[in-house]
Amino acid sequence: MTKRLYLFAAFSLGLSSVSYNAIAQDESDAFRYSNLSTQGTARSMGFGGALGSIGGDFSSLSVNPAGIGVYRSSEFMLSPAIRLGSVDGSYVGNSMTDNNSRFTFGNIGLVLTSVPSGRRYQRADWKSVSFGIGINRVADFNRNYVYSGRDATSFSELFALDANQYPDDITNTNTFAGIGWESYLLDTANGEFFSVVDWRARPRHQKTVRERGGISEFAISLGGNYQEKLMLGATLGLPILRYSRQMSYQETDESGDLNNFFQSFEYTENLKTEGSGINLKLGAIYKPTDQFRIGLAFHTPTFYSLKDVQSRTITTNTENYKIDLGQQNTNPVTSLLSETDIPIQTFEYNLITPMRTVVSLAGIIAKSGFVTMDYEYVDHGATRFRYSFEERAAETFVNKKIKDSLQGSHIIRLGGEIKLDIIALRAGAGYYSNPFKTYSGDRLDLSVGAGLRFDSWFLDLALVNTRYNRKEQPFSLAAVPTAQGTPPVTVPYASLDNKFNTVAITFGVKF
Numbered sequence: 001m002t003k004r005l006y007l008f009a010a011f012s013l014g015l016s017s018v019s020y021n022a023i024a025q026d027e028s029d030a031f032r033y034s035n036l037s038t039q040g041t042a043r044s045m046g047f048g049g050a051l052g053s054i055g056g057d058f059s060s061l062s063v064n065p066a067g068i069g070v071y072r073s074s075e076f077m078l079s080p081a082i083r084l085g086s087v088d089g090s091y092v093g094n095s096m097t098d099n100n101s102r103f104t105f106g107n108i109g110l111v112l113t114s115v116p117s118g119r120r121y122q123r124a125d126w127k128s129v130s131f132g133i134g135i136n137r138v139a140d141f142n143r144n145y146v147y148s149g150r151d152a153t154s155f156s157e158l159f160a161l162d163a164n165q166y167p168d169d170i171t172n173t174n175t176f177a178g179i180g181w182e183s184y185l186l187d188t189a190n191g192e193f194f195s196v197v198d199w200r201a202r203p204r205h206q207k208t209v210r211e212r213g214g215i216s217e218f219a220i221s222l223g224g225n226y227q228e229k230l231m232l233g234a235t236l237g238l239p240i241l242r243y244s245r246q247m248s249y250q251e252t253d254e255s256g257d258l259n260n261f262f263q264s265f266e267y268t269e270n271l272k273t274e275g276s277g278i279n280l281k282l283g284a285i286y287k288p289t290d291q292f293r294i295g296l297a298f299h300t301p302t303f304y305s306l307k308d309v310q311s312r313t314i315t316t317n318t319e320n321y322k323i324d325l326g327q328q329n330t331n332p333v334t335s336l337l338s339e340t341d342i343p344i345q346t347f348e349y350n351l352i353t354p355m356r357t358v359v360s361l362a363g364i365i366a367k368s369g370f371v372t373m374d375y376e377y378v379d380h381g382a383t384r385f386r387y388s389f390e391e392r393a394a395e396t397f398v399n400k401k402i403k404d405s406l407q408g409s410h411i412i413r414l415g416g417e418i419k420l421d422i423i424a425l426r427a428g429a430g431y432y433s434n435p436f437k438t439y440s441g442d443r444l445d446l447s448v449g450a451g452l453r454f455d456s457w458f459l460d461l462a463l464v465n466t467r468y469n470r471k472e473q474p475f476s477l478a479a480v481p482t483a484q485g486t487p488p489v490t491v492p493y494a495s496l497d498n499k500f501n502t503v504a505i506t507f508g509v510k511f
Contacts, residue, residue: 033243046449067285069232084099085102153199181193204254241277271310301353380402419453444467471493
């Protein structure tokens with residue numbers, strides 16, 4: 001089994017949404033689960049999330065836990081948010097747009113702070129000690145996209161490849177060979193399998209994807225303020241990962257030939273990934289003067305235990321092909337359904353995301369506000385999947401593909417806040433450098449925010465605009481000699497321009 005999975009991966013791992021089975025994780029999955037961007041409170045979002053040396057905000061527990069040492073009172077807060085997304089998909093000269101809106105919670109948290117009073121405060125080395133517990137949203141996967149265009153390739157060639165490698169599997173719909181054969185997309189001649197789809201006629205390809213989910217980190221933190229100079233903190237992070245993807249891939253013959261045994265097919269995949277992990281964050285903030293702060297934080301790798309559940313269907317229209325074969329059922333439409341015709345597959349595995357380092361600087365303008373900057377480094381190429389011993393060859397191949405495709409990303413977050421009595425105005429920006437070796441994929445966040453602060457409660461509002469570009473192939477195809485010739489090995493890339501607006505509100509009480 002391992003050899004088969006390894007060989008299949010060598011041909012089709014470039015496709016994140018189409019895979020031989022649920023074992024075929026790839027570099028896009030590795031990046032998705034290591035690409036964190038803490039949403040948290042509206043206050044922190046308003047100044048670009050650059051809170052590594054500012055602290056005093058529940059979001060800091062997932063960035064620099066020393067920020068908990070800034071607290072001087074206990075508080076409870078929650079942050080509902082809505083995310084409005086738009087993705088422009090371009091493929092071989094054609095453009096399509098899909099939109100999506102989702103309601104989420106950026107965070108919910110409780111901080112309990114103990115501060116000595118009176119003379120005890122003057123004598124104490126530890127000016128405050130705080131304990132925090134709650135949930136921060138650290139990744140959001142919600143996205144819809146679609147693209148379409150004509151090209152001289154066909155996804156069905158993957159079925160032919162699998163059948164020629166493993167001819168005994170043509171009756172096993174747990175395989176691409178079986179799916180292709182039972183759906184009448186494959187024919188055979190001279191001991192060789194080939195697709196009935198004539199890729200030279202440039203069929204129309206259309207891929208539609210609906211992604212949902214995110215990572216919410218349950219944070220347990222402890223920290224304090226030592227002599228008003230050094231703040232220390234630690235967070236035990238317990239992230240909960242949920243990801244689902246509904247993918248539909250279609251090919252349609254637009255040649256006008258009604259006797260070439262192919263009109264269309266639609267292949268679908270539904271994938272659900274769930275699991276949990278554990279990590280540790282350690283941080284410090286040092287105040288050489290009252291106007292200047294330096295922050296430093298280290299995040300250990302996150303160790304995930306994940307489970308994939310995948311279901312697939314296919315519907316084909318092969319015109320008069322069944323008549324040509326002499327079949328009793330001459331209906332040109334054939335459908336293979338999930339579970340009844342194509343088995344549902346499950347796969348359990350581990351994922352280790354890279355460690356992260358955060359260096360921060362902040363300038364405090366008395367009681368009038370602050371300016372702040374975070375620098376964060378994460379090597380996405382260090383992400384690793386861990387499979388069972390029987391799948392070790394596939395594990396080695398996937399991890400090498402990750403290392404060859406992903407690289408270190410430099411993240412710079414800038415922000416500031418101006419206080420006007422009880423009103424605070426904020427603005428910020430975040431730049432995430434290209435994590436890919438094969439194409440450019442920088443990301444830019446721009447944010448604004450405002451807040452009201454009273455003795456016993458506060459209210460914050462933030463708007464964050466996010467833009468980035470991603471590229472993907474609708475499928476990855478190697479050169480496969482068939483009776484129709486060898487198809488091109490390069491499948492064009494689709495360009496996905498992603499634009500998101502996140503609006504968040506935080507309400508909190510102090511006690």
